[in-house]
Amino acid sequence: MAEGQMTKYKIVAIGGSAGSLDVILKIISAAALPVSLAYVIIIHRKNDPSSILTELLASRSPLAVKEVEDKESITTGTIYIAPPDYHLLVEDYYSFSLDSSEKVHHSRPSIDVSFESIASVFGPTAIGILLSGANADGAEGLKKIRLAGGYTIAQDPKDAEVAYMPQQAILADAQILIAGSDQLAGEIIRIVNS
Amino acid sequence: MKETELITIRDEDLNLLLTEIFQRYGYDFTNYARASLRRRITRLMLIDRLPSFAELFYRVRNDENYFTHIIQQLTVNVTEMFRDPQMFKVLREEVLPVLATHPFIRIWHAGCSTGEEAYSMAILLEEANLLHKSLIYATDINPHVIENIQRGIFSMNHMKIYSENYILAGGRREFSSYYTAKYDWAKFDDRLKTRMIVATHNLVSDRSFNEFQLICCRNVLIYFDKDLQDKVLTLFDDSLDKLGFLVLGSKENIRFTKVASKYRQMENREKIWRKVK
Ligand SMILES: C[S@@+](CC[C@H](N)C(=O)[O-])C[C@H]1O[C@@H](n2cnc3c(N)ncnc32)[C@H](O)[C@@H]1O
Numbered sequence: 001m002a003e004g005q006m007t008k009y010k011i012v013a014i015g016g017s018a019g020s021l022d023v024i025l026k027i028i029s030a031a032a033l034p035v036s037l038a039y040v041i042i043i044h045r046k047n048d049p050s051s052i053l054t055e056l057l058a059s060r061s062p063l064a065v066k067e068v069e070d071k072e073s074i075t076t077g078t079i080y081i082a083p084p085d086y087h088l089l090v091e092d093y094y095s096f097s098l099d100s101s102e103k104v105h106h107s108r109p110s111i112d113v114s115f116e117s118i119a120s121v122f123g124p125t126a127i128g129i130l131l132s133g134a135n136a137d138g139a140e141g142l143k144k145i146r147l148a149g150g151y152t153i154a155q156d157p158k159d160a161e162v163a164y165m166p167q168q169a170i171l172a173d174a175q176i177l178i179a180g181s182d183q184l185a186g187e188i189i190r191i192v193n194s
Numbered sequence: 195m196k197e198t199e200l201i202t203i204r205d206e207d208l209n210l211l212l213t214e215i216f217q218r219y220g221y222d223f224t225n226y227a228r229a230s231l232r233r234r235i236t237r238l239m240l241i242d243r244l245p246s247f248a249e250l251f252y253r254v255r256n257d258e259n260y261f262t263h264i265i266q267q268l269t270v271n272v273t274e275m276f277r278d279p280q281m282f283k284v285l286r287e288e289v290l291p292v293l294a295t296h297p298f299i300r301i302w303h304a305g306c307s308t309g310e311e312a313y314s315m316a317i318l319l320e321e322a323n324l325l326h327k328s329l330i331y332a333t334d335i336n337p338h339v340i341e342n343i344q345r346g347i348f349s350m351n352h353m354k355i356y357s358e359n360y361i362l363a364g365g366r367r368e369f370s371s372y373y374t375a376k377y378d379w380a381k382f383d384d385r386l387k388t389r390m391i392v393a394t395h396n397l398v399s400d401r402s403f404n405e406f407q408l409i410c411c412r413n414v415l416i417y418f419d420k421d422l423q424d425k426v427l428t429l430f431d432d433s434l435d436k437l438g439f440l441v442l443g444s445k446e447n448i449r450f451t452k453v454a455s456k457y458r459q460m461e462n463r464e465k466i467w468r469k470v471k
Contacts, residue, residue: 069445070416071227071423083445086416089229098416098445099230101270117229120202 007192009037009151010093010125011074013118015111015141017044017133019161023181024131028061028079030185034192035063035077037127042082042114044107044135054081070098082109089117105137115141124149127191129184130174131155133165143174151191156180203232207247211235214254219261221335222398223268225422231268238267262338269336270417273307274355275314275348277412278444279362281464282314286364289439289466290322293407299328300406302433304397305414306332309343310356314363315410316386317372321365325389331404333395343392346382348373353380397426402433409434412443412465424452431456431469440467 016024020043028039045053051067057079058065065079066072068088072080073095082088086098088109104110111130115138118126128145130138132155146152154175157163169175179187208228216222223231235250242263244250253260276282293299299319303312312332319325334340348356357369373380395403397414409430415423430440431453440448440457442465448454457467 069447070443071420071450086445089227089233091227091229091419097227097229099233099270100272100413100416100443101230101233102272113233121229 007034007036008125009127009192010076011038011040011118011122012127012129012188013040013042013115013145014129014131015042015115015138016131017107017111017135017137017162017165019132020155022161023155023184025057025060026181027129027185027188028057028063028065030189031062032189033061033063033185034189037192038074038076039063039079040082040088040114040118041079042088042109042111044109044111044133044137045084057081068096068098070096072096082114084109087113089114090121092121105135107135107137111138112141116144119144119148119150122148122150126150127153127188129153129155129188130166130169131181132160132162134162135165136168138165139168139172139174142169143172146174146176151176153177153179153184153187155184203235203247207251208232208235211247211251211254214251215261215264218255220399221265221396225398225419225425226417227419230270230417234268234270238264241267265336266338269339271307271336271339273310273413274352274359275310276356276359276363276365277311278464279359281441281444281466282318282359282363284460284462284464284466285315285441286318286322288460288462289408290318290324292439294322294324296407297327299324299408300331300404301328301408301410302331302404302406303333304395304409304411304430305334306343306410307334307336308339308348309346309392310348311410311412312343312390313346313382313386314360316390317360317365318363319389320386321367325386328389330390331406332390332392335394335396335398337394340392340394343390344387346384346387347379348382350375350378350380397429398422402429404433405435406433406438407435408439408441410441412441412446414443415446416443420451427451427453434469436469436471438469440469441465442467 054067067081154166154169157167159180360369373382456471460466
């Protein structure tokens with residue numbers, strides 16, 4: 001896509017659990033990842049105080065990578081990571097907020113919580129992607145993005161290290177497309193440019 | 195009703211409800227961050243099996259007793275002892291030695307929920323031999339949670355994690371020496387609360403009530419919008435001694451707020467600021 005060309009999409013939300021880190025690394029290291037949107041990554045992880053995950057992603061991606069702080073503004077061309085032990089919400093097109101309320105699906109951050117919030121604010125301008133995992137988190141949220149008119153992708157369970165999570169999404173009919181880990185970055189580029 | 199079904203609350207309705215709550219009960223939630231507030235209201239409707247927003251509104255308007263329940267459900271009271279142990283370690287090693295030079299120490303835990311944070315502080319102070327000359331003010335908007343501070347009873351299930359946190363925060367004693375276990379409960383030693391003053395205090399509407407050397411307000415500002423954050427931080431600023439310390443939650447920041455220029459963050463990257471002006 002030529003720089004400055006309009007796309008209707010504003011945000012890509014990626015959720016994953018067990019077995020999703022390598023897939024995320026593949027996606028975010030793609031050189032041609034569009035800079036006209038913001039990226040949000042919600043991944044289940046241990047509550048490690050250091051910013052290891054952020055540093056790892058930053059070392060692999062051409063885009064800026066940040067762990068979200070409360071009321072952080074949403075800027076295009078940036079990859080945002082949900083901090084451990086908080087749910088990540090969006091207030092409007094322009095800012096995030098955090099919430100330390102009860103876990104959902106035994107998880108905080110919960111993918112459902114973020115996806116739902118993104119669906120209600122970004123609706124048809126959101127792309128949701130659900131990756132490998134052993135948890136049912138994310139399927140409902142992905143469905144909500146789809147129902148709100150956004151584009152949704154489930155990682156192909158055959159290709160996922162742990163098939164359960166994308167399978168739940170497929171059972172809920174939450175996805176528009178099923179794609180393998182090698183295709184995901186390409187699909188984002190294609191959808192944004194279409 | 196399944197959680198999957200979307201309850202969408204329209205902006206106008208939400209505003210109507212907040213106005214009603216404010217006018218009838220004097221609690222002003224209008225400047226709370228909307229995304230999380232909406233989730234709380236949706237959750238309340240699910241828990242109470244209220245099929246529509248109109249039912250909720252009717253309950254709020256006509257049932258006085260329902261309001262105490264609302265206050266409990268709208269606020270998020272999740273907390274831990276020594277939450278973010280690294281921060282407590284810095285308090286222990288770098289902040290308490292400064293406070294120790296004062297003849298008398300006043301500490302305010304604003305929005306401290308069920309009191310885990312205030313008890314953690316009491317333990318630090320005792321170990322630094324400062325508890326006898328300190329006063330810990332533990333306040334929250336929710337009258338229900340602060341009753342628990344007086345009791346000093348926490349669930350036994352959490353003690354393993356709290357004890358790990360305590361050790362990470364630089365604790366060297368046997369953590370279990372601070373409580374007596376009874377069935378599923380851990381009752382913390384009464385001496386820890388002898389220097390605690392517990393009260394309800396609403397950061398939105400109540401004023402400054404003292405001067406402190408340390409104010410700790412963690413994971414409360416995330417529930418406020420930016421205007422209310424500014425207002426509350428100004429309240430803290432009015433209540434903090436020069437060279438006093440302000441502690442916020444691990445993902446909160448005063449960087450883009452009104453008071454930012456008066457504070458300097460400590461060098462260890464923890465969310466501790468010192469009032470320099
Ligand atoms: C998530 S808890 C934080 C507890 C503790 N500080 C911690 O970080 O673990 C947030 C607390 O803020 C309180 N709160 C919310 N609004 C408040 C207000 N306007 N004034 C005082 N406390 C408030 C809630 O009742 C709740 O107990």
